[in-house]
Amino acid sequence: MKLAFIGFGGVGQSLAKLLEERPLGAEVVAISDMKKGAIYQPNGLDVKKVLEVVEEDGTLDNYPNEPGLVRGMGSIQTIEQTNSDAIVEVTYTDVRTGQPAIDHCRTAFQHQKSVVTTNKGPVALAYRDLAALAKERGVYWGFEGTVMSGTPALRLPEVTLAGNEIKEIHGILNGTTNYILTEMENGKPYQDALRQAQTLGYAEADPTSDVEGYDARYKVAILANYVMGSSLAVEDIPCEGISGLFNEDIKKARDEGKAWRLIASIYKSGEEVKAVVEPQCLDENDPLANVKGPTNAIVYECDLSGPIMLTGAGAGLIETGYALWIDLFYVKKQLGVTSI
Known part of the structure; x- marks a missing residue:
């Protein structure tokens, strides 16, 4: 070859x-x-x-x-x-x-x-x-x-989960934002957490694509079109990043046993496939709430096998x-x- x-x-x-x-x-x-x-x-x-x-x-x-x-x-x-x-x-x-x-x-x-x-x-x-x-x-x-x-986020549903109807996909598809939110949970101000992410190579010098959710939105379009067979255009996916979250929001959620995560969601609404990228305040028993640092995670809601969650690195040479x-x-x- x-x-x-x-x-x-x-x-x-x-x-x-x-x-x-x-x-x-x-x-x-x-x-x-x-x-x-x-x-x-x-x-x-x-x-x-x-x-x-x-x-x-x-x-x-x-x-x-x-x-x-x-x-x-x-x-x-x-x-x-x-x-x-x-x-x-x-x-x-x-x-x-x-x-x-x-x-x-x-x-x-x-x-x-x-x-x-x-x-x-x-x-x-x-x-x-x-x-x-x-x-x-x-x-x-x-x-x-x-x-x-x-991490085989595309090959898993295609090969291992073959035969299932995948009704919904949701997950953490951007490690930079997850790292920043985890550091904010530890008390670090947003700007300090961002600078540390840049120092460690998780975030670019211009972090807009990550922190405003654009990177996750492109990944959502790939999942929606490849896994769920839709024709969803990137511009049709509502998108909100984490720059509007403050340490007070993070602390309040933590005090209530919850955690903020930037969540990408793809779901069927009748015959239509819809998607959104937005910060969500998750209950502590939600498995995505316990995904820390630059790790990515994705959940496939399957009709035969039930929910399947896959975690792993979302970046790295x-x-x-x-x-x-x-x-x-x-x-x-x-x-x-x-x-x-």
């Missing part, structure tokens, strides 16, 4: 390191990154050397020249013209437009190449069109890491790299190779 990486930041490098340890029978033939440069070797790149040169100077410029090596291919050119079977799409993508990842996925499918990605944009904004194209061309589209990183790795395992199954 020949792979081309489109994007080679922290997540891409994490997958590359994992493939060195657990190869999956995969061979990296191309890497195209807007900042680091691009290299293509039809006979396979030396991934260990790639990682060394990127760590040393942040680019691919010092990867050694060798017979057959091609430099400077753009992302679309890499997808169209290399001998790759599957594309690892891990570019920096504008989640509001889904670009450039949507174009990368579409181009790959048109050229009968499978795609694994951790970019939320294509799945949240263009799921039906891209899924139909992938099916038409007989290729695999894996995006497990878009909701809860390496190793975890996200693993989400891509397991998707690549399923690409191998699509290609008819079942051994690791």
Whole structure:
């Protein structure tokens, strides 16, 4: 299985390191990154050397020249013209437009190449069109890491809970906000908790997407469309973040044996699927009230198995790299190779 990486930041490098340890029978033939440069070797790149040169100077410029090596291919050119079977799409993508990842996925499918990605944009904004194209061309589209990183929030309902009617999904889908709320429960002011989240790498320098609930809203759109078969648009999901919560609210809830959490909910209303992201004050016996720190959790309300709760890391380079790795395992199954 020949792979081309489109994007080679922290997540891409994490997958590359994992493939060195657990190869999956995969061979990296191309890497195209807007900042680091691009290299293509039809006979396979030396991934260990790639990682060394990127760590040393942040680019691919010092990867050694060798017979057959091609430099400077753009992302679309890499997808169209290399001998790759599957594309690892891990570019920096504008989640509001889904670009450039949507174009990368579409181009790959048109050229009968499978795609694994951790970019939320294509799945949240263009799921039906891209899924139909992938099916038409007989290729695999894996995006497990878009909701809860390496925690199998999408594969669990698809595989393990098969046969159930899932009537409702609700959970904590953003670890940054959950960390902040947990710290506020411990008496830390909101701004101090936010700064600590940024210091620890849980929150970006601009935390708006996390604290206003936008990140969770995109994940809700993915779950609603993929798991519950709806056509719910991101802009149709009401969304409220945690910036309007104060320490007094947190303390009052704690004194009453309750806890505030940013909850994403998807539910059926007649024939319609609806969703909302909002802070909720949960009773202490609600299992989501006891989810602390940057941990994510999701509950599937099933008609046969009853409620099933899944918890795990919602972020992290190793975890996200693993989400891509397991998707690549399923690409191998699509290609008819079942051994690791």
